[in-house]
Amino acid sequence: MALLEIRNLHASIEGTEILKGINLVVNPGEVHSIMGPNGSGKSTLARVLAGEECYDVTEGEILFKGKDLLEFEPDERACMGLFMAFQYPVEVPGVSTKYFLKAAVNAKRKYHGQEELDAVEFLKLVKEKLELVHMDQSLLNRAVNEGFSGGEKKRAEIFQMAMLEPVLSVLDETDSGLDIDALKIVSEGVNKLRNEERGFVVITHYQRLLNYIVPDFVHVLMDGRIVKSGNKELAIELEANGYSLLNGTAKAPITV
Amino acid sequence: MTTQALVESTSLLDAFDTLDAASPIHTLRAQAFETFQANGFPTLRDEQWRYTNVKPIAKGRFSLANPDAGQVDAERLREHLLHETPCHQLVFINGKFDESSSDLGELNSGVRLETLASVIANDFASIIEILDSTTDIHREAFTALNSSFMADGVFLHVPRGVELDKPVHVVFITVPGGEPIMTHPRVLVVAEESSKATIVETYATVGEGVYFTNTVTEIIAANNATIDHYKIERESDEAFHISSLNVTQGRDTNVTSHNFTLGGKLVRNHLNCFLKDEGCNSTFNGLVMAHDKQHVDNYLRIDHLMPNCNSWEYYKTILDDHAKSIFTGRIYVAQDAQKTDAKQTSANLLLSDTAHVTTKPQLEIFADDVKCTHGATIGQLEEEQMFYLQARGIDAASARSLLIYAFANETISEVKVKEIRDTLEAVLLDRLPQGHQLQGGL
Ligand SMILES: Nc1ncnc2c1ncn2[C@@H]1O[C@H](COP(=O)(O)OP(=O)(O)O)[C@@H](O)[C@H]1O
Ligand SMILES: [Mg+2]
Numbered sequence: 040m041a042l043l044e045i046r047n048l049h050a051s052i053e054g055t056e057i058l059k060g061i062n063l064v065v066n067p068g069e070v071h072s073i074m075g076p077n078g079s080g081k082s083t084l085a086r087v088l089a090g091e092e093c094y095d096v097t098e099g100e101i102l103f104k105g106k107d108l109l110e111f112e113p114d115e116r117a118c119m120g121l122f123m124a125f126q127y128p129v130e131v132p133g134v135s136t137k138y139f140l141k142a143a144v145n146a147k148r149k150y151h152g153q154e155e156l157d158a159v160e161f162l163k164l165v166k167e168k169l170e171l172v173h174m175d176q177s178l179l180n181r182a183v184n185e186g187f188s189g190g191e192k193k194r195a196e197i198f199q200m201a202m203l204e205p206v207l208s209v210l211d212e213t214d215s216g217l218d219i220d221a222l223k224i225v226s227e228g229v230n231k232l233r234n235e236e237r238g239f240v241v242i243t244h245y246q247r248l249l250n251y252i253v254p255d256f257v258h259v260l261m262d263g264r265i266v267k268s269g270n271k272e273l274a275i276e277l278e279a280n281g282y283s284l285l286n287g288t289a290k291a292p293i294t295v
Numbered sequence: 296m297t298t299q300a301l302v303e304s305t306s307l308l309d310a311f312d313t314l315d316a317a318s319p320i321h322t323l324r325a326q327a328f329e330t331f332q333a334n335g336f337p338t339l340r341d342e343q344w345r346y347t348n349v350k351p352i353a354k355g356r357f358s359l360a361n362p363d364a365g366q367v368d369a370e371r372l373r374e375h376l377l378h379e380t381p382c383h384q385l386v387f388i389n390g391k392f393d394e395s396s397s398d399l400g401e402l403n404s405g406v407r408l409e410t411l412a413s414v415i416a417n418d419f420a421s422i423i424e425i426l427d428s429t430t431d432i433h434r435e436a437f438t439a440l441n442s443s444f445m446a447d448g449v450f451l452h453v454p455r456g457v458e459l460d461k462p463v464h465v466v467f468i469t470v471p472g473g474e475p476i477m478t479h480p481r482v483l484v485v486a487e488e489s490s491k492a493t494i495v496e497t498y499a500t501v502g503e504g505v506y507f508t509n510t511v512t513e514i515i516a517a518n519n520a521t522i523d524h525y526k527i528e529r530e531s532d533e534a535f536h537i538s539s540l541n542v543t544q545g546r547d548t549n550v551t552s553h554n555f556t557l558g559g560k561l562v563r564n565h566l567n568c569f570l571k572d573e574g575c576n577s578t579f580n581g582l583v584m585a586h587d588k589q590h591v592d593n594y595l596r597i598d599h600l601m602p603n604c605n606s607w608e609y610y611k612t613i614l615d616d617h618a619k620s621i622f623t624g625r626i627y628v629a630q631d632a633q634k635t636d637a638k639q640t641s642a643n644l645l646l647s648d649t650a651h652v653t654t655k656p657q658l659e660i661f662a663d664d665v666k667c668t669h670g671a672t673i674g675q676l677e678e679e680q681m682f683y684l685q686a687r688g689i690d691a692a693s694a695r696s697l698l699i700y701a702f703a704n705e706t707i708s709e710v711k712v713k714e715i716r717d718t719l720e721a722v723l724l725d726r727l728p729q730g731h732q733l734q735g736g737l
Contacts, residue, residue, distance in 0.1 A: 089686045093678075117688035129683035133701025139687070142697070142732075146688035199687065 040105050042067050042207050042238040043088075049098035050087050057083045059263035060099070065207065068235040072249055073242045074274060075260035076282050081242045082126050084260070085211040088240075089123035090116050103207070117143070118150035122205035124196040126212045126242075130184040136195070137179035140165070140202055147203060168201040171228045189216040197228040208232075209240045214248040226251030246278035306356040307331075310477075311443060313359060319419040320445060323426060327442030330434065337436050346621040346653055347563055347592040352535050357477035357507045359444065360469065362391035367470055371501045372396060375529070377464050380714040382495075383408055384464045390478035391447055393468075403457050411448035411481055422450060425483055425515065428543075435565070437537045441479045441511040448481035453490040453520075462493035462712055469534070471504025482512040486520035488545075493523040495715055498538075499558075500531045507535040514541070516548040518572070524552040525710060529722065530559040532587060539565045544604075546572035553710060554581040556591050557722055566595040570604040570632075581610040582706040584723065585618035585650075592621040599632040599665075606636075611706050612643040613699060614650035624669065625657040632662045639669040644676070644702055696727035 043065040050058040057080045065071050075081055087094050088101065090113030101108040103121060111119065131139065144164070145155040156164065169176060172194045184192050193213050200208055210229070214222055229239065229252050241252055249257070249271060257274045259267040261282065267273065311328055314321065336353040337344040367388060376396070377384060385408075386396040392410040402408055414422055426442075449465050467480050486492055498508055508530060516522050530536045536559040542550055556562055568577055583591050597606045612620045624639045641654040656669035676698050684694035703723050710716040724730035 089682075091682055112691070113682065113685035114688050114690045114694075117686055123686055125683065125686075129677075129679050131680050131683065131698070131701065133704050134697060139684070142689050142693070143687040146690070146693075150688070203687070 044102040047099035065238040070239040072254035080263045120206035124210040128192040190221040246274045331439040360389035360476035405454040407452040444479040455487040459492040471506040475505040477507040489519040491521040499529040518546040542568040547574040551578040556583045575604040577606040583612040586615040596625040599628040608639040615646040622654045628660040630661040635665040641671040643673040
């Protein structure tokens with residue numbers, strides 16, 4: 040069974056249609072990259088998947104592990120194994136990263152009928168996952184994302200992903216604003232989680248990231264539609280020629 | 296005196312007649328009552344009372360609480376006392392000192408910590424000057440009313456250079472009966488030069504019924520003194536609570552006061568702070584948590600009279616249901632008060648569409664080289680924060696509680712007495728859905 044199956048997805052916000060018929064299938068073990076110019080609807084797609092309620096899905100459907108994803112609340116989706124790394128991770132003053140993560144991890148465990156982690160088990164897991172993103176344990180006592188640098192926020196998202204071990208991860212421009220070292224750390228974090236059960240949708244603006252997280256498929260999103268799909272060569276081609284060549288030419292998705 | 300005020304105060308006249316006219320304080324009480332009667336209760340026409348109608352108090356026909364409250368529910372009383380924190384604890388029930396539940400403990404040399412009743416009876420001369428120095432404040436109706444019925448409370452005197460070893464916890468418990476009752480507690484704190492003290496005031500009830508607490512606290516900080524003050528108000532939803540806190544600061548003093556308003560049907564907290572010399576620091580923070588039809592009015596006035604003083608005010612409000620909150624921050628900067636730094640913030644979280652906030656800075660600045668800032672926010676929970684928490688698996692109700700808790704905890708976490716902090720946290724969590732899950736801090 041496909042991990043994620045998006046069929047003819049249309050979504051709008053305040054009456055403006057942003058997604059205009061998206062089709063995408065992600066199978067276990069696959070890494071899909073979605074590229075596209077600013078404003079093409081990449082974040083909208085990610086946020087609709089995560090369950091942001093201000094979008095109206097007007098047509099189409101989303102199946103996650105065969106279930107109708109749109110039936111579920113954002114927290115249920117997370118517990119079912121969906122993770123979205125935010126393009127702009129949100130600061131939550133007054134809530135420590137430790138408390139936040141504990142609540143998140145235990146919510147998921149509870150959902151699956153498992154015992155909550157005790158303090159020792161939790162800390163052990165934290166240490167293991169922090170290493171993955173080269174972050175210090177002092178992170179735990181800081182308020183969620185508050186005062187984090189851009190790079191820290193993005194690494195913290197990957198750390199959260201590692202803690203929650205999702206089956207499907209949607210990374211929304213996690214590479215933006217990262218220097219090359221941070222980019223390597225983030226990519227390494229993702230690559231360590233790759234296996235034949237997990238799927239990834241890596242949204243990016245730049246081909247650069249795909250040198251480190253090598254995708255199985257690349258899709259180009261423009262004006263709310265996937266206008267071209269291919270393998271990793273497509274990303275290199277885009278980098279060389281830009282999106283302009285695709286403008287107006289591709290009406291229907293082209294599969295290479 | 297207007298006829299209305301006269302009619303409304305007949306029950307007060309009756310109450311006044313029951314006082315012991317032979318008491319050394321009675322002359323002062325009579326003067327204060329005269330002042331009160333001359334002016335009556337404030338009305339909505341009074342600039343300072345524009346948003347709070349005290350008619351329900353004026354018409355309340357309160358009689359003086361019976362100090363022999365009979366059997367007090369020990370379990371419920373316990374809830375309001377400190378148990379683990381070494382402290383000097385004074386408990387008052389229906390306005391009268393309750394020796395059996397109090398523990399004055401050992402005092403540092405020279406420190407006076409006594410009930411006002413005993414000072415009035417044995418050594419009235421030692422406080423007459425302090426009470427006189429606040430006569431100006433008698434013009435404020437509720438302070439005059441408090442002085443009219445002043446009988447018991449606390450007198451704390453910390454001599455020069457002494458640092459009080461333990462916090463003082465003063466607990467005022469009302470045990471209402473069938474008829475509406477009132478208490479008028481008074482707390483006097485005199486901190487001499489370079490002394491230091493922590494004072495916590497708790498107001499609460501044990502039992503059911505209508506009552507009125509009208510309390511006045513004076514803090515006089517001499518040069519270089521440091522005072523850390525907390526007021527925890529946990530009255531019942533049938534209670535009227537009016538409080539005045541008068542702070543006078545000398546040179547290089549540090550005064551911090553945290554005000555927690557958690558209960559009461561109609562609450563008014565009035566703060567007057569006089570920065571009388573250079574180099575003062577004043578911090579006045581507050582947290583209001585109101586629901587149902589609670590009405591809470593915080594009126595703060597800070598007078599910057601001399602140069603180089605800082606004042607910070609940070610008041611937070613969380614309102615649900617039909618609750619109403621008013622914050623007025625009046626800052627007066629005299630012509631001489633150059634290099635004043637006054638910062639005022641009012642942050643309000645509305646949890647329902649029917650809750651209401653009024654927040655009003657009032658700056659009167661007569662000096663030209665000053666920094667005065669004020670900011671107010673009124674809003675609901677941040678949707679993006681809610682979405683972020685939910686996207687990590689935390690259900691909507693828990694996410695909401697978590698964000699409310701985080702908002703309030705910023706003020707609660709500043710309380711330096713751990714047991715008080717824990718109590719406040721518990722009260723807060725108790726009101727939040729899934730709140731118990733948040734126990735243990737964020
Ligand atoms: N809250 C909103 N209200 C109205 N339009 C929005 C809102 N959020 C995004 N949009 C519009 O939707 C389009 C797609 O935005 P987005 O999904 O963020 O694009 P991308 O992530 O590809 O840059 C843009 O034209 C943007 O202006
Ligand atoms: Mg985007």
